Amino acid sequence: MHIEKQAVFGDPKAILLAISGQHHLPELLPLAVRLLAPDPRVALARIWLRRPPLESDCGRCRMAAECHHRDNCLYLVASYGHALHGQDPHWEGTNGAFRRMPLGVRKIGHIASSGETVQIDDVSTDLRWIVRPEWVRDEQIRSFFGLPLRYHNETLGVLALFSREAMEDSCREWLRMIADHLAAAIANARSLDEIERLKARLQQENEYLREEVAVASFGELVGNSPALQMISQQIDLVAPTDSSVLILGESGTGKELIARELHRRSNRSDRPLIKVNCAAVPRELYESEFFGHSKGSFTGAVRDRAGRFELADGGTLFLDEIGEIPLDLQAKLLRVLQEGELERIGEEQTRRLDVRVIAATNRNLREEAAEGRFRQDLFYRLSVFPIELAPLRERVQDIPLLAEHFLTRFARQLGRKPLKLTLANVQRLQRYAWPGNVRELQHVLERAVIISTDGKLRFNLPEERPSDRLRSAQPSNAARTDQVLSDQEVRSFEKENIRRALSASGGKVYGSGGAAERLGLKPTTLLSRMRAFGIQARP
Ligand SMILES: Nc1ncnc2c1ncn2[C@@H]1O[C@H](COP(=O)(O)OP(=O)(O)OP(=O)(O)O)[C@@H](O)[C@H]1O
Numbered sequence: 001m002h003i004e005k006q007a008v009f010g011d012p013k014a015i016l017l018a019i020s021g022q023h024h025l026p027e028l029l030p031l032a033v034r035l036l037a038p039d040p041r042v043a044l045a046r047i048w049l050r051r052p053p054l055e056s057d058c059g060r061c062r063m064a065a066e067c068h069h070r071d072n073c074l075y076l077v078a079s080y081g082h083a084l085h086g087q088d089p090h091w092e093g094t095n096g097a098f099r100r101m102p103l104g105v106r107k108i109g110h111i112a113s114s115g116e117t118v119q120i121d122d123v124s125t126d127l128r129w130i131v132r133p134e135w136v137r138d139e140q141i142r143s144f145f146g147l148p149l150r151y152h153n154e155t156l157g158v159l160a161l162f163s164r165e166a167m168e169d170s171c172r173e174w175l176r177m178i179a180d181h182l183a184a185a186i187a188n189a190r191s192l193d194e195i196e197r198l199k200a201r202l203q204q205e206n207e208y209l210r211e212e213v214a215v216a217s218f219g220e221l222v223g224n225s226p227a228l229q230m231i232s233q234q235i236d237l238v239a240p241t242d243s244s245v246l247i248l249g250e251s252g253t254g255k256e257l258i259a260r261e262l263h264r265r266s267n268r269s270d271r272p273l274i275k276v277n278c279a280a281v282p283r284e285l286y287e288s289e290f291f292g293h294s295k296g297s298f299t300g301a302v303r304d305r306a307g308r309f310e311l312a313d314g315g316t317l318f319l320d321e322i323g324e325i326p327l328d329l330q331a332k333l334l335r336v337l338q339e340g341e342l343e344r345i346g347e348e349q350t351r352r353l354d355v356r357v358i359a360a361t362n363r364n365l366r367e368e369a370a371e372g373r374f375r376q377d378l379f380y381r382l383s384v385f386p387i388e389l390a391p392l393r394e395r396v397q398d399i400p401l402l403a404e405h406f407l408t409r410f411a412r413q414l415g416r417k418p419l420k421l422t423l424a425n426v427q428r429l430q431r432y433a434w435p436g437n438v439r440e441l442q443h444v445l446e447r448a449v450i451i452s453t454d455g456k457l458r459f460n461l462p463e464e465r466p467s468d469r470l471r472s473a474q475p476s477n478a479a480r481t482d483q484v485l486s487d488q489e490v491r492s493f494e495k496e497n498i499r500r501a502l503s504a505s506g507g508k509v510y511g512s513g514g515a516a517e518r519l520g521l522k523p524t525t526l527l528s529r530m531r532a533f534g535i536q537a538r539p
Pocket residue numbers: 217218219220221222223249250251252253254255256257258320360361362402438439442521522525
């Protein structure tokens with residue numbers, strides 16, 4: 001007996017109209033299979049779509065041995081039918097044994113890779129393509145019709161129909177037409193999704209960039225010391241690759257500038273460089289800041305939010321002060337770096353990302369890793385290509401150019417005539433040891449431009465070298481400077497030093513004359529250390 005086309009599909013024209021009117025994949029695909037299987041004689045209608053597989057899926061795929069296309073896989077995305085046996089009378093699940101099919105494997109994979117239709121009128125006499133004959137027998141399946149979903153010469157996926165009756169030609173003609181409409185509707189829905197995604201991303205990037213504009217550092221690398229020239233060569237070497245880079249150096253040496261330069265010279269420069277200052281993220285918000293969250297996933301999560309990783313997709317993520325990341329988050333970070341995939345908090349969906357990571361720290365991360373304060377595996381992952389920035393006192397050749405650069409810049413900003421830098425000025429600047437490195441030099445020269453109203457350059461420089469300051473500031477029980485201090489002593493010294501800076505600045509952390517400036521630290525770094533030591537700005 002042949003089935004009438006009306007009996008199989010209801011009203012095929014209405015199906016075409018309904019499919020064309022649906023622009024959202026999550027609704028379109030279930031709708032299509034439901035519309036195709038209203039008659040109990042149609043056993044099962046299914047759609048598989050092609051997409052790049054998640055690495056984790058390939059790892060656990062039971063058909064991995066047969067798969068020769070690791071960059072593309074067929075995912076079962078919609079299923080509907082009427083089972084005679086089994087627990088799910090409507091076969092709606094998409095998580096069963098055939099949830100993924102490698103391209104080229106079995107009939108579904110063959111249809112997708114060849115773009116050919118597969119038609120089996122009587123499966124009981126043609127078992128070539130049948131994996132589970134007992135299922136065919138129990139469910140009384142008679143025929144199979146599988147069509148490629150083709151749009152603009154590309155096979156997007158497969159539409160498959162298992163039916164309990166043979167299909168007549170007119171019926172197959174309608175199915176071909178429906179498959180063509182469905183493919184066009186899928187392509188449209190994807191384009192719309194992409195537009196929505198890009199719109200949301202642009203909005204998020206704009207929000208982020210607005211925050212950043214206020215704090216963005218300026219200009220390019222200034223200096224001509226051999227040390228800086230070597231760094232520039234290293235940047236040229238590593239920038240075009242996707243390797244992780246770890247920038248090491250004291251506070252204020254220009255690590256962030258190097259990160260920006262790496263991004264600028266990379267192939268990702270037309271995508272954003274997203275920065276996270278790991279010292280400034282409150283502990284309880286780390287995961288959300290990095291990986292994002294869905295609305296309602298915790299108190300205060302009032303809307304869906306992309307994390308910094310997602311914002312950096314296609315671009316670069318700069319993790320400043322990486323040494324401050326708590327150990328438990330380090331494990332999660334490592335997983336994302338290794339697998340290139342993440343889930344937002346409160347969401348099941350796995351997102352695949354293409355992010356290049358640059359990290360920076362002023363700590364001795366190797367030592368921290370050796371002593372268990374930083375995960376060794378993460379350290380090795382991040383330090384594929386380490387770049388070490390020497391402190392300014394070890395590259396005094398850079399001081400004249402840097403000083404000129406800052407003087408010109410601040411004079412222009414303040415609307416003053418450029419100040420002349422004399423040889424004596426340069427020698428004086430070169431004698432000082434710059435514990436706050438280039439950032440301190442920058443502040444000293446900014447102040448100099450402000451106070452030099454008569455056109456003659458004057459600057460206030462602490463005349464003593466920091467080693468002298470260190471000696472005079474040492475707690476009384478930590479005797480000579482050649483004495484080696486224990487970790488505990490160094491910490492108590494640092495704590496005491498922060499207290500002194502705060503007391504000298506009257507409790508002011510930020511801005512000119514603030515404790516951060518006196519210590520040559522970023523205010524956020526100082527705040528995180530104060531938190532770690534339990535120090536209040538104003539006792
Ligand atoms: N070679 C350089 N040329 C021009 N400006 C520089 C140079 N090095 C550093 N600077 C400037 O000095 C300031 C401090 O640099 P940056 O923030 O990159 O240091 P950092 O090492 O990341 O500091 P921290 O460890 O405190 O985060 C910035 O304003 C930066 O623009």
